Amino acid sequence: MTNNHNPSNSYRSILIVEDSHPQALKLKMALENNGCHVDWADTGLGGLNLAQEKKFDLIVLDIELPDINGFEVCKRLKTDLDLQDTPVVMLTTLDHAEHVVNGLEAGAIDYIPKDAFAEVVLMETIKQMS
Amino acid sequence: MSVNKICVSSDLDVVMARMEARKIAKLMGFSTADQARISLAASELARALSWKIDAPSELVFSNTSQNGQQGFQVACLISLEYVPPREGFDTSQKIPIPQRCLVGACQLVDESIVEELDDQQAQIILIKWLN
Numbered sequence: 001m002t003n004n005h006n007p008s009n010s011y012r013s014i015l016i017v018e019d020s021h022p023q024a025l026k027l028k029m030a031l032e033n034n035g036c037h038v039d040w041a042d043t044g045l046g047g048l049n050l051a052q053e054k055k056f057d058l059i060v061l062d063i064e065l066p067d068i069n070g071f072e073v074c075k076r077l078k079t080d081l082d083l084q085d086t087p088v089v090m091l092t093t094l095d096h097a098e099h100v101v102n103g104l105e106a107g108a109i110d111y112i113p114k115d116a117f118a119e120v121v122l123m124e125t126i127k128q129m130s
Numbered sequence: 131m132s133v134n135k136i137c138v139s140s141d142l143d144v145v146m147a148r149m150e151a152r153k154i155a156k157l158m159g160f161s162t163a164d165q166a167r168i169s170l171a172a173s174e175l176a177r178a179l180s181w182k183i184d185a186p187s188e189l190v191f192s193n194t195s196q197n198g199q200q201g202f203q204v205a206c207l208i209s210l211e212y213v214p215p216r217e218g219f220d221t222s223q224k225i226p227i228p229q230r231c232l233v234g235a236c237q238l239v240d241e242s243i244v245e246e247l248d249d250q251q252a253q254i255i256l257i258k259w260l261n
Binding site for chain 2: 087095096097098100101104105108109110111115116117120121124128
């Protein structure tokens with residue numbers, strides 16, 4: 001088995017908020033192969049609850065969620081004194097400029113379109129956080 | 131003035147453009163949100179360039195200044211057919227992807243300059259100022 005473990009990502013604890021189970025699983029595996037510990041919520045409110053229960057180094061947030069959307073989740077995280085310093089990256093199919101601007105204004109540090117290279121870009125973002 | 135060039139001939143180069151733009155923006159001292167805007171603008175421009183590759187295209191990153199203010203500049207030459215029409219889009223039609231990428235890139239920066247060079251090509255310059 002190939003070991004993709006990257007020491008720069010070691011011990012990073014990441015929360016994925018993604019309602020698509022196949023996409024969440026794919027992302028979880030990619031992150032774990034790079035030495036991250038990953039938790040996953042499939043709703044916005046579920047993600048907020050997990051974020052309140054446990055300290056994460058990064059939250060990867062989809063926008064189109066079944067209950068509250070990712071912009072709202074991000075806004076709520078950024079108004080919570082205990083959570084506002086946790087970096088949020090939005091990973092989504094909504095790639096129009098206005099969505100990007102909305103995401104960044106809601107407090108996300110990056111906005112990654114879901115394309116063939118989304119995982120590569122996310123890994124690079126995590127590396128740059130180190 | 132430092133200049134970095136990225137040759138765009140594939141989808142992977144779009145990712146490279148994004149990463150390089152972010153790296154430079156971070157070095158220049160842009161906030162994380164502005165680093166994201168700059169890297170996305172660069173990747174959108176690269177995505178427009180990579181749409182139909184007749185010959186490899188180039189993105190040129192550089193720093194610029196005006197009245198003592200520092201800025202990040204990304205420039206390229208692009209086929210005139212990808213430049214959005216001055217009169218705007220016909221909203222009843224689907225906007226072609228390269229034009230949508232260009233419009234998106236322009237919305238993410240402070241200044242966008244589109245100059246028609248001839249009947250084939252236009253030069254695009256995007257600038258984000260350091261606050």
